Amino acid sequence: MHKIWLICKREYLSRVKKKSFLIMTLLSPLLIVFFYGVIFYFSFNQDLEEERKIVLINDQSSVFENNLENTKIINFQYNKLTDSEPKLLLENSGAYGVLTITKKEGSYTYDLLANEQPGLNTLSSIESKLEKVLKNKELEANGIDKKIVNDINAISVKLLTRKNTDDGIEKGNSSTTTIIGFLGAFLIYFFIFLYGVQVMKGVIEEKTNRIVEVLISSVKPFQLMMGKIIGIAMVGITQFVIWVVLVAALSGPVSILVMEMMHVDPSAMIDGKQVAGASQDAGFSEILSSLSGLNIPLLLGLFVFYFIGGYLFYGALFAAVGSAVDNETDTQQFMMPITLPLVFSIAIAQSVINSPNSSLSVWLSMIPFSSPVIMMVRLPFGIPTYQIIASMVCMILGFIATVWFAGRIYRIGILTYGKKPTYKELFMWLFRKN
Amino acid sequence: MIIEIENLNKRYQNHIALKDISLSIQKGSIFGLLGPNGAGKTSLIRILTHITEADSGKILFKGEPLNEKHIYKMGYLPEERGLYKKMTVKDQLLYFAEIKGLSNKEAKEKLKYWVDKFEIKDWLGKKVEELSKGMQQKVQFVATVLHEPELIILDEPFSGFDPINAQLLVNEILSLKEKGSTIIFSTHRMDSVELLCDHIALINKAEKVLDGEVNAIQQQYKKNQFELKYQGNPLLSDDYIVVTKSTSKDSANTCIIELKQTMTNNNLIEYLISKQISLISFTENLPSMEEIFIMAVQQKQQIN
Numbered sequence: 001m002h003k004i005w006l007i008c009k010r011e012y013l014s015r016v017k018k019k020s021f022l023i024m025t026l027l028s029p030l031l032i033v034f035f036y037g038v039i040f041y042f043s044f045n046q047d048l049e050e051e052r053k054i055v056l057i058n059d060q061s062s063v064f065e066n067n068l069e070n071t072k073i074i075n076f077q078y079n080k081l082t083d084s085e086p087k088l089l090l091e092n093s094g095a096y097g098v099l100t101i102t103k104k105e106g107s108y109t110y111d112l113l114a115n116e117q118p119g120l121n122t123l124s125s126i127e128s129k130l131e132k133v134l135k136n137k138e139l140e141a142n143g144i145d146k147k148i149v150n151d152i153n154a155i156s157v158k159l160l161t162r163k164n165t166d167d168g169i170e171k172g173n174s175s176t177t178t179i180i181g182f183l184g185a186f187l188i189y190f191f192i193f194l195y196g197v198q199v200m201k202g203v204i205e206e207k208t209n210r211i212v213e214v215l216i217s218s219v220k221p222f223q224l225m226m227g228k229i230i231g232i233a234m235v236g237i238t239q240f241v242i243w244v245v246l247v248a249a250l251s252g253p254v255s256i257l258v259m260e261m262m263h264v265d266p267s268a269m270i271d272g273k274q275v276a277g278a279s280q281d282a283g284f285s286e287i288l289s290s291l292s293g294l295n296i297p298l299l300l301g302l303f304v305f306y307f308i309g310g311y312l313f314y315g316a317l318f319a320a321v322g323s324a325v326d327n328e329t330d331t332q333q334f335m336m337p338i339t340l341p342l343v344f345s346i347a348i349a350q351s352v353i354n355s356p357n358s359s360l361s362v363w364l365s366m367i368p369f370s371s372p373v374i375m376m377v378r379l380p381f382g383i384p385t386y387q388i389i390a391s392m393v394c395m396i397l398g399f400i401a402t403v404w405f406a407g408r409i410y411r412i413g414i415l416t417y418g419k420k421p422t423y424k425e426l427f428m429w430l431f432r433k434n
Numbered sequence: 435m436i437i438e439i440e441n442l443n444k445r446y447q448n449h450i451a452l453k454d455i456s457l458s459i460q461k462g463s464i465f466g467l468l469g470p471n472g473a474g475k476t477s478l479i480r481i482l483t484h485i486t487e488a489d490s491g492k493i494l495f496k497g498e499p500l501n502e503k504h505i506y507k508m509g510y511l512p513e514e515r516g517l518y519k520k521m522t523v524k525d526q527l528l529y530f531a532e533i534k535g536l537s538n539k540e541a542k543e544k545l546k547y548w549v550d551k552f553e554i555k556d557w558l559g560k561k562v563e564e565l566s567k568g569m570q571q572k573v574q575f576v577a578t579v580l581h582e583p584e585l586i587i588l589d590e591p592f593s594g595f596d597p598i599n600a601q602l603l604v605n606e607i608l609s610l611k612e613k614g615s616t617i618i619f620s621t622h623r624m625d626s627v628e629l630l631c632d633h634i635a636l637i638n639k640a641e642k643v644l645d646g647e648v649n650a651i652q653q654q655y656k657k658n659q660f661e662l663k664y665q666g667n668p669l670l671s672d673d674y675i676v677v678t679k680s681t682s683k684d685s686a687n688t689c690i691i692e693l694k695q696t697m698t699n700n701n702l703i704e705y706l707i708s709k710q711i712s713l714i715s716f717t718e719n720l721p722s723m724e725e726i727f728i729m730a731v732q733q734k735q736q737i738n
Contacts, residue, residue, distance in 0.1 A: 003533065006529070006532050006533055007533075010521075010525075010529050013525070014518065014520060014521050014525070018520060205518070205519075206516075208516070209515075209516025209517065209518070209519075210512045210513075210514040210515065210516040211516045211517065211518065213480075213483075213485060213510070213512040214510060214512060214516075214530065214577070214578075215533060216485050217483040217484050217485055217505050217508065217510055218505055218506065218533050218534050218535070219533060415480075415485060415486065
């Protein structure tokens, strides 16, 4: 045990003391918050960046004349031209484009001549304005009041969900549970990959440097492997805790900052956006209330369990791969079967969210290859206790099995150099005597 | 005897690495394990250091069957060197010492001695990757001996050392021997061990070809050949000696003589002086280890 502790300590300290660890640990949350801010900023200000454009309307049908609403980025001006003129006018006027509208036998053709290929944003706003004019015209022709149409469009239905449990009826919120579940699943997926690969690289380093020859005379291969896996897990947990704290501490101020940066005066907001803002506030309080409905201690506890269990399960396999090869380029072939179930579980998470209690979902949350990710997705929906216990037992058994399996390969692999072993040889290593 | 090896056998899947090897290594001596590449030297060392196990045979460490606790009394410098590149010299040395059973406090004390000796104080805080190759070699050597092992096993210790550092290493090895450590030396460069080793074993193709005290082996394989420098009448071959490569320069003659029949060196000198020459120098040409190795391998092949 003392040996595992020594190895674990080395793995931990040598990584945590590195400058790159400090930089990555501090920078990552800043980057996450920064990107989050940027996305937030642009999602509310997508038009701000574009210059105002003047589009000349050459309307041969006279239907659109003076009826098009200007948008934030487009000003419409009207000018009837002859066929040969649009090109000339575009060059002389400095307008963004010339839109020629002609009507033939009841259908319109629209031709936009511009100096560049217009962006999707520009196109769709011009199109929607044109459509609006035509629709209004059609409504008027049929004697329907615009107000009625607006009222019809304003109808929207939102289901409130409640869950019947032993303790009574809980208020549920599917979108919140979905987000929490998916977040947990993704974090576990990310963690397993990030640190699993570090275990593998560490093993390869020791092997190619022959450090292992010096160590292995004094420690058992199993101790060396476990020390490394646990040490790197501690690094991951340290990093993760720092991230959570930093992201939590920074997210609030940054959101406020972004709001201010937008210079958006609430009174200047158009009606639609105010409504959207109000419903977002309502959504937020709903999220808070549904969060309180979830069993947070259980969720967190199980998150930590699957976080560690999944990492140990895969970390052992990554260690075995590292021991079997001489350099990183050779790992590809052996990485495939390990990464495939992980990628598969994250890919199938969406359908698990859609039907969290289907038999596929239940089985995937039992098999240790996929259970860390799938269980996280299912948990917020509330699942029977016996399933949780069964899945945890499977996880522990699976972990013991992969550690045994990895240990057998590792003890032979770290001292075998030269040709990359085949799967058949790896299988033989499992049962070979020392 | 610190190590006694009896009938050791080791087989890998496709080839035999060691075949019926028996050796004994005296405490406080420097033992050379010689042989070409792939002869089985490293396989033998790996069994001694408990990295792998032998298929059959017995190894005694100070009379007891070799077991795990003896490993802490060994220091092993593998042929292909390696340290953790991103770790500082100090952390690295302390780590290896602790892995080999020292407490952190003991390790720090012992480190002080070697830091002064190898003048690496300024380097302690540096990462290994920042050091020159020669410095890395020194650090690795310190890592091997820091826990004051009774048995030090050096696999090709001089490879990668420049002459100055090689000399430093030789001095260290000799002073470790004086302090009572036993040193096993494994190398394919046989010339490097003649001066250093007390005993040697020659291994070829998994089998021991020859072992014993260096001087005794050289005597056993000597060709009774002498290099002379003298003044006087040129020597000629006769019933007792064959004279070859006779040259003369600045009124001094040099030649190589071989004895037709054995006689002691004293008798030979008396005989030469009786030829009316004045000797300037007289050297017995002892065979080099390499020559001995080739002769021994040939003899063994003839026997088989």
